[in-house]
Amino acid sequence: MKQTDTAASPRVLGPSWNFARRQLQQVLAFASLIVLAAFFAIANPNFLTWSNLSGILLSTAVIGILALGTTFVIITSGIELSLGTGMTLAAVMTGVMLTSWGLPLPLGVLGGVLTGALIGLVNGVSIAVLKIPPFIATLAMMLIAQGLALVISGTAPIYFTDVPGFTDISLASLVPGVRLPNAVLILFALTAVAALILGKTLLGRYSFAIGSNEDAASLSGIAVRRWKIAVYTLSGCFMGIAGVVLAARLNSAQPSLGIGYELQAIAAVVIGGTSLQGGKGSIVGTLIGALIVGTVTNGLRIMSIPQEWQSVVIGLVILAAVYIDILRRKQ
Amino acid sequence: MKQTDTAASPRVLGPSWNFARRQLQQVLAFASLIVLAAFFAIANPNFLTWSNLSGILLSTAVIGILALGTTFVIITSGIELSLGTGMTLAAVMTGVMLTSWGLPLPLGVLGGVLTGALIGLVNGVSIAVLKIPPFIATLAMMLIAQGLALVISGTAPIYFTDVPGFTDISLASLVPGVRLPNAVLILFALTAVAALILGKTLLGRYSFAIGSNEDAASLSGIAVRRWKIAVYTLSGCFMGIAGVVLAARLNSAQPSLGIGYELQAIAAVVIGGTSLQGGKGSIVGTLIGALIVGTVTNGLRIMSIPQEWQSVVIGLVILAAVYIDILRRKQ
Amino acid sequence: MYDLPAGGPVHDLLLRLEGISKGFPGVQALSDVHLELRAGEVHAVVGENGAGKSTLMKLLAGIHQRDAGSIEVGGREVEIENPRAAQELGISIIHQEFSLMPDLTIAENIYIGREPRRGPFTDDRRLNRMAADLFARLGIDLDPRARVGDLLVAQQQVVEIAKALSFDARVLIMDEPTAALTESETANLFRLIRDLRDQGTGVIYISHRLGELKEIADRITVLRDGEYVATLDAAGADLRHVVALMVGRELAANGGPPRTGDPSRPVVLEVRGLGSKGLLEDVSFELREGEILGFAGLVGAGRTEVARIVCGADRADRGTILLRGRPVKIRTPADAARLRIGYLSEDRKRFGLLLDQDVGFNILASSLAEHANPLGLMKDAQARRTAERYVESLRIRTPSLRTPVRSLSGGNQQKVILARWLAKDCDVLIFDEPTRGIDVGAKEEIYELLDSLAAEGKSIIMISSELPEVLRMAHRIAVMCEGRVTGVLDGAEADQRTVMDYATRAGAHGGIA
């Protein structure tokens, strides 16, 4: 039998030396991230300033939030390609609610999140009830959301200039004295929430069960359809939040933005050790994956490496990070 | 147990009464395509002109060729995200060989195809030998190829104006008297070649075996690593050809083109009934899938539907086509 | 909780099936079948591969819906629409094919859908304690927190059993629970079954190991070709008669005299000092031409591991493998195949079947290259003839070569994989539990096949947990215990006692109680 890794299976396996090893592995997962950061810190002294570090976190926030939600989907062995444009549609809906309908701020934000949830719900129903493969269902949704965002916004950006406090959602600092934008706090808070859901609730447990062996899960009496819909809806909520955070950062809802974000988010998830085959994955891994991508991108930009080389280097770093992770798991 | 369809599994064994039924199913697969075409023909008389139909085929050629090659990859349950930018890199290499190095036309074309093959080979090695998940390996290659295409071309398009006969590769008509661009002939010829390889050769059989159950295939004595590399390399050859056809059509190698083509090509494959889980798929299906996307896109354009609505409609049509296919397979 | 009359004496008849029919495209799996199950009885259901046993059970488990007939549970006619409904009716099933989730832990698998909770959260501590309690009650020695995907096949089987028992069901269905177990685990299972029976549980027991029936069954129902044949009292039944009812003819009981190794024949495969950290230590043996070398041992003794190393699926830390006296490097199963060494895995679903493909493809999977021309073009007609030949000679019950292998019965799937290795011309064949889930008649056919392969000069390693089978077939028997070969016995000198003696020689045995 092959030695298979268990670090990414749900929760740790309790006490004993196994536990310690697993914890150590989690920490080692940070290794590539730390190596990268160290490299850039040496290459450019401006990298390690507080302002730049919080900038990296800020630039990771949107992709990170998307990636957190889609981790659940990928653990069920699904995929979610409507992340980017779905997020845009959520941002546009928030814009319409706050500016055209004049709803109060909390309701507008809620509306954006619900828009995301609705998109996820529709995805979930197509996939679980109509049995359309997740790739196709969410690819179709990616196009539909893109179109709807343009239609609803009248193909023009919606500005939040007249909505006081809206940009604060992303850019103010809740923690007094520390220059850490709220978007980053939101990312961290959502990481905790997602980790709790994945590790400690039925939804998390069943996500692993469905991704591990959908037929067996169904034979065990789990209502696979219902839980799948729940997972896509949850991912949709994260998508909606990402949309609001993005709009707050740009102080506008840009209807033509979004395509390409889905691949970045999925990449973060997979770099973080979640398997596209389903059944394996972790939230902390996803956060690390997102930070790795964010750090490399920022580091190269801060060094003003010519852009054509930047993508080559990012490609190589992704390869290396994943390969090192594979070696590490083999011990 | 679930009823599963085998129409798309390889024909290990020759004809039988089943054969006739299968052929019928294949024809029925054209149904959505025909319905779509009929709809557009009624909606706009210009749709059914020879010039527009050959235009549809021409605009399908590049995505179609990419999709053919990647069908093999997807049947092994892999994925290929470097299709788009890899194709661009192949086009740029052809450009460099023909314009800077002054190689004769056939060598330049060969060089482009080999570039594609090399990209595929590297992907195959990362995946089969280094065991990097296909999604990550090819995502990294997508970035690397994008960067290299820009670097090698000096971030400017390469024009083939001084290479006589180059655009003829795509745009001349080999068949005298019929206005059918060569790119379309190439697409059809490659469809035949791919169908032969998938249906009648060891490589095809092994692709199915690996995609069905990689561990079992390996224990059956199949050299899984080697054949996986072969599959990615084959897909790379198609990528290279697509690059040359695209460059010939545009009479230039556009180094920043390409991102997004991979999703379109994969969508064509999946709409054509190939499963992303691996083990199932057909070449004719892929061609139909590509034509469905090409037809809808063209039909909506020729009807001058507002562009933002176009993507909504394309999304819905993809959903409907796949759903109808699912119903059809259930009988 | 159960749909049974409350109070008073419990209804004697737990389950009554009348006139049950079920068809699949191209196959009538069941027609007009009867079955009754009383409280406190073990009711065995037997029949050839493909007779419809599993299908009947799947109707009870809510996986398939019957075409005709009625199902009564506790005297009331019911519809069992899904697995959950079956659970709610107090029916619990151990499936023939594993239905576990490899990425979850043992405890999570057992209590899936019934997780203890604290507020909105799962209570994993209690979950693990529940599993530990269950294991203590059942006498199972497994860590509830271990990941199921890391378990041996036999351990997974034990988890399946524990899961089914955890429901405290009134009706317990066991579809070949012992196919992956050796004697001692089987004995343990029987003890559990008797306890349950004594508490009034009704057990439906399916097995191809007919010897077990005497030991455990109260009544036996025989199915043939999807039809009901007879129900007998186990106590008075003659097994030869049962077999005759199953196959519809008398089977000659042939065993022949014990075999013996022939030291004059050349050594084909030699394994020297094989070691693998924590699994194997200093494993050495020789395999001669035309010989069947049996491998016996308890679950987890390391037999499968030896086989996997020899066929290149795993790497050894130490040791050499010699083929006809020359050391060979076997890094992958493809290397082994090139050296004409073939391995049939004990886990057919994970390491054998190409489930998406049809029967023909599955038979040919190892010999595709032999059915292609040098350019790699397949010779389809020739391939079809080969596949047809094996479907016929192994009597694989399938509507056609194009039938998805998924829809075959378990035993027929096993035959398909056997056919795969027979179709490939190997010099050394390693069969890991080759008759797992295969009916008596077909077993005889397979034994004959192995004999004729050996007579042709092929060398065969036969790993089996069915000791009588090893004793009957092997020229020599290597016995393993805790990763070592504790003895190599000649077929003539070996008997049940000596083998068990060597199999426990290293002291306490592994894994399962």
Place this chain on the structure above:
Amino acid sequence: GDDATEGLDPDKPYIALVSKGFQHQFWQAVQEGAEQAAEEFGVEITFEGPDSESEVAQQIDMLQTALDRDPDAIGFAALDSQAAAPLMTEAESRGVPVIAFDSGVDSDVPVTTASTDNLAAAALAAEHLVELIGGAGKIALVVHDQTSVTGVQRRDGFTEWVEANAPDVEIVSVQYGGGDQLESTNIATAIIEGNPDLKGLYGANEGSAIGVINAVQELDRVGEIQVVGFDSGQAQIDAIRDGVMAGAITQNPVGIGYETVKAAVAAINGEDLPETIDTGFYWYDATNIDDAEIQAVLYE
């Protein structure tokens, strides 16, 4: 009604415009101008463009489809003129006049070209930025695209002017954000972090300029870093009014659209046309933003 031309009046001349985009404000302003002219001259138009400025192949497909709709004239803003050459020939052979707009089409076929001189416009932006930083110091560029004609010209026009005229100004970084606002914001942020003594930033189109504005605001460097942009739109106009951005170049997109259709009508009627129609560009900042002349060319 259910007529084939889908709501277009079959009795009016039909002009198909294929632009470089449709989602951005700039192209919508062009469309607006085109629609004004269509109304004025009694013609029907359609307006479409690819999803991004690197989608050369998509644009060629659109042009092909436009030709198949049998128009009386075509307006075309080429992403790459070489790639369009065969279709230009086809248009000519079908007798469909082609009007190039936004940037030139390198071909004999178009009867005239209505466009902005991007090189000169970018040079003007450079001139202003250099002046704003006092003729010395570090500056950087955030451009939308590395290969498209507008991207290259607005970069080169800028850098060439700086090299020729401002020896004390150092260009420390040129990076590309695809016109995506978030991407451009992140790029600009990293450039500022990497060069704490940066004195000026230039965003080469609307999305890039907004990214630059966001970065300067998020890092609290308003006033320390001088910002100039390109194109207009609500965000840039606000930034100029708020003093975040010193000023920007605006083209006359409405004019481009208007002139294109006007020229197409003239071509259909067989009138003579000049070789080029300069649609002009303007520098606007807090001092002139409310002038009527500027207000006429700004879009929100």
